[in-house]
Amino acid sequence: MPSVLDRSALEQSPLADLHLLANELGVDDFRRLRKPDLVDAILARQGGEEPAVEEEAAPAVEETPAVATEDEDAPKRSRRGRRGGRGRRRDEDEGGAPAEPAAEPAASDERSVEGVVELLANGSGFLRLAAEPTDDDVYISAAQVKRCELVAGDRVTGPVRPARRSERFPSLIRVDTINGRPAEEVAEGTRYDDLPVAWPSERFELDTSDPALAAISSAAAFGKGSRVVIAGPSRSGKSVALRRLAAALAGRSGLEVSAVLTGVRPEEVADFPVAVGAALTFAAAIDAQVQAVEQAVELGRRVAARGGDAVVLIDSLEYLPASAARRALAAGRNLADGGSLTVIATAPAPIGGETAVVVLGSSPDDTLRPSGEASGTLRAELLRAPEPVAAPKPARKRAAAKPKAAAAKKPAAAKKAAAAKTAAAKKPAAAKTAAAKKPAATKKPAAAAKKTAAAAAKKPAAAKKPAATTKRKPAAKRSAS
Numbered sequence: 001m002p003s004v005l006d007r008s009a010l011e012q013s014p015l016a017d018l019h020l021l022a023n024e025l026g027v028d029d030f031r032r033l034r035k036p037d038l039v040d041a042i043l044a045r046q047g048g049e050e051p052a053v054e055e056e057a058a059p060a061v062e063e064t065p066a067v068a069t070e071d072e073d074a075p076k077r078s079r080r081g082r083r084g085g086r087g088r089r090r091d092e093d094e095g096g097a098p099a100e101p102a103a104e105p106a107a108s109d110e111r112s113v114e115g116v117v118e119l120l121a122n123g124s125g126f127l128r129l130a131a132e133p134t135d136d137d138v139y140i141s142a143a144q145v146k147r148c149e150l151v152a153g154d155r156v157t158g159p160v161r162p163a164r165r166s167e168r169f170p171s172l173i174r175v176d177t178i179n180g181r182p183a184e185e186v187a188e189g190t191r192y193d194d195l196p197v198a199w200p201s202e203r204f205e206l207d208t209s210d211p212a213l214a215a216i217s218s219a220a221a222f223g224k225g226s227r228v229v230i231a232g233p234s235r236s237g238k239s240v241a242l243r244r245l246a247a248a249l250a251g252r253s254g255l256e257v258s259a260v261l262t263g264v265r266p267e268e269v270a271d272f273p274v275a276v277g278a279a280l281t282f283a284a285a286i287d288a289q290v291q292a293v294e295q296a297v298e299l300g301r302r303v304a305a306r307g308g309d310a311v312v313l314i315d316s317l318e319y320l321p322a323s324a325a326r327r328a329l330a331a332g333r334n335l336a337d338g339g340s341l342t343v344i345a346t347a348p349a350p351i352g353g354e355t356a357v358v359v360l361g362s363s364p365d366d367t368l369r370p371s372g373e374a375s376g377t378l379r380a381e382l383l384r385a386p387e388p389v390a391a392p393k394p395a396r397k398r399a400a401a402k403p404k405a406a407a408a409k410k411p412a413a414a415k416k417a418a419a420a421k422t423a424a425a426k427k428p429a430a431a432k433t434a435a436a437k438k439p440a441a442t443k444k445p446a447a448a449a450k451k452t453a454a455a456a457a458k459k460p461a462a463a464k465k466p467a468a469t470t471k472r473k474p475a476a477k478r479s480a481s
Contacts, residue, residue: 228343
């Protein structure tokens with residue numbers, strides 16, 4: 001398998017770096033070799049072959065008797081030399097051979113291992129072969145971590161050399177594969193700054209039951225790939241807001257959350273809700289604070305470049321130079337069809353280039369008070385809420401609780417239904433009594449009809465009276481005549 005290092009890269013490297021690399025690979029007498037011979041030796045060593053330069057360097061070791069002859073020819077010189085000279089001379093006088101250095105393991109003795117990378121604060125790391133740290137874990141130098149852009153959690157394979165006398169752990173000779181892909185493909189991929197970028201589109205939903213998170217969410221929404229600055233004067237609650245955000249984001253799956261504290265009080269380090277990669281108080285040098293922030297951001301860049309989602313929390317950018325603060329903030333971005341790096345930092349004022357700004361006002365009662373006018377988010381309409389996962393659970397509980405309430409009300413409803421049935425049973429009797437009374441009511445019109453008939457029968461007699469009077473008139477006339 002081809003190596004990550006090629007000849008052109010080695011030739012352009014300074015001699016000090018080549019010496020460091022040769023020491024890691026176990027090249028003999030590398031300090032006596034010229035740069036071209038040293039490059040050949042490193043290439044041969046990492047390729048699993050013994051370098052041909054070592055055969056040329058062997059006579060240089062065998063020519064040491066010339067130096068010894070020089071010492072023998074100069075007995076008048078003071079014997080104040082380096083330690084051990086007198087002992088070596090005695091051994092030679094007694095016929096004993098000088099002690100030879102421990103032989104390096106042959107290429108055939110190299111064994112290949114596979115493990116998970118765990119990084120240390122100084123830039124180096126270990127290749128953990130098991131779930132728990134053991135003495136069989138393999139040491140990874142800081143140069144290999146930087147050259148191969150290793151991040152915590154990477155699965156790496158490569159050959160290992162045994163530990164030397166002054167070493168406790170075996171060392172990784174080279175990195176062959178990273179997460180199942182050849183190391184040169186991963187290391188020589190597209191630069192992070194050259195990857196296509198898109199606006200943040202996946203919003204971080206915060207717990208609105210927390211007043212602090214609800215205030216931040218209403219003031220400025222942000223999501224994966226956002227560059228967020230929480231600004232405000234002293235005692236406005238910037239650090240409190242960042243801690244609340246860290247606690248809310250730490251438990252999310254698929255999200256690697258890290259924090260770096262610079263220029264903080266010593267008491268603020270112990271109770272931070274997530275693992276702190278670096279914690280420097282306000283007494284630390286500015287260069288040390290800048291280096292701690294850049295290391296944390298660099299790890300986040302590697303995670304995003306490989307398709308993961310990372311969040312870096314920085315408290316605070318107040319004591320960093322303006323250029324360093326802008327570099328740290330500018331690393332946050334949402335990679336198109338890839339991962340994302342979200343940078344959330346605190347500062348006395350906005351830095352510039354943010355996608356979301358939360359400006360807090362001074363609050364004597366420790367209540368977060370974001371300014372609605374100064375806070376805001378660029379292209380907030382693009383931030384879509386993620387699919388609800390935990391929201392339907394309370395609704396299901398309420399739906400399950402409703403039948404219980406209905407079941408509790410059933411006896412009362414049953415009583416009402418029974419009363420309605422009783423009333424319905426009584427209705428026919430009432431109808432019968434009403435029907436029995438109705439015939440009497442119907443007889444009234446018959447009696448009235450008889451009365452009207454009798455009255456009608458009497459009317460003709462009354463009508464005959466005028467006729468009787470008319471007949472009597474002639475009689476009267478007759479009597480008068």
